[in-house]
Amino acid sequence: MLSSFTNAVRRVNPLQRVSPYFKTSSFIRSLFISIKETPNPDVQKFIPTPSMSILPPEFGHTMEFSNEKEARASPLASKLFEIPDIKSVLLGDTYICVTRNDGVEWEYLNPSVFHTVLDISYFFSTPDHQPVVLKPEEIPEDPNDIKEGDSEVICLIKELLNTRIRPRIKADGGDIFFNGFDVDKGEVQVRLTGACKGCSSSSVTLKQGVEQMMRHYIPEVKSVINVENDDTPEVRAAKEKAEKELQKDFEDELASAIADEMKKMKKSKNG
Structure with missing residues (x-):
């Protein structure tokens, strides 16, 4: 940046x-x-x-x-x-x-x-x-720390974040954290904080800076996206689950209402 x-x-x-x-x-x-x-x-x-x-x-x-x-x-x-x-x-x-x-x-x-x-x-x-x-x-541990069990690609992503990308973003009063890696999509999920959070130039920083550097050094990386605190994989999964449950409840209530209406119509016709 x-x-x-x-x-x-x-x-x-x-x-x-x-x-x-x-x-x-x-x-x-x-x-x-x-x-x-x-x-x-x-x-x-x-x-x-x-x-x-x-x-x-x-x-x-x-x-x-x-x-x-x-x-x-x-x-x-x-x-x-x-x-x-x-x-x-x-x-x-x-x-x-x-x-x-x-x-x-x-x-x-x-x-x-x-x-x-x-x-x-x-x-x-x-x-x-x-x-x-x-x-x-x-205090939670730093998401950028390389942990036992991290794949080779994730270790490379974290190392690149810590050594080449993070110092530049910190110089502008922000920080960047590793949030996840989708192997199938080649998508790196990061979280921006400080001055970078909500900054109009953050998308430019991600695409022209972070993403280009990631793709250059790590062929497995295809894209980099920023996720907010309320848009993590866990939160998204919980939202999807809640939406499915609401949809099922709606369908059950609709089916019940239709059944009741059919009974009333049948009873009225027989009467």
Whole structure:
């Protein structure tokens, strides 16, 4: 995904004035927040400088929170969701992506986001040992990890995603996850998050970028499609099952109604 970035930098007071909980042997004078625009105008990328670890490595490359309930696992994301008109939050290793609701101006949101990001107590341990993300055992594993039992083709797909495709998409404030591979169709299913989710250029990225690269390196791949969280194979199967059950119920009720009507007509005729 190609984009041009514009930066906005804001200087704030020394860190010891931002949070009484900041403890480190290396004294940092000032903290800066860089804002990078992404290809999706509803998503902005906030990068603290000097660089500091936001999402611990044990939680993977990125973690997205789409609502307040999901954000309970992260004190930082939870605080960001207290800001009105925040639609989703994505935490990266050294950055944060914030998605706004439709019709909201960044000029209105940025001061509140700055204030929350600059609360250094959410980046470092507090006296209560409150980390950025809670309960690591409840966090799902990265779908892009190569697992025992993965076929050779799936291993190649995941390796290509992680080494060649994912870094480029992450640079624009998004992420891409392996969702499945249809052997018969040669179809790779992926899920886009962050700035790439809902972005008008995401289809171009998939077809002219991801799909071309996949087909070039892996002959078994014929196409790449994006599936939303509510459009996974499992969800589609459940929907199809529900539709079939509804259709059967309708047909049974129709047959019963026709039978009742025929009985009434026969009784009326005999009478």
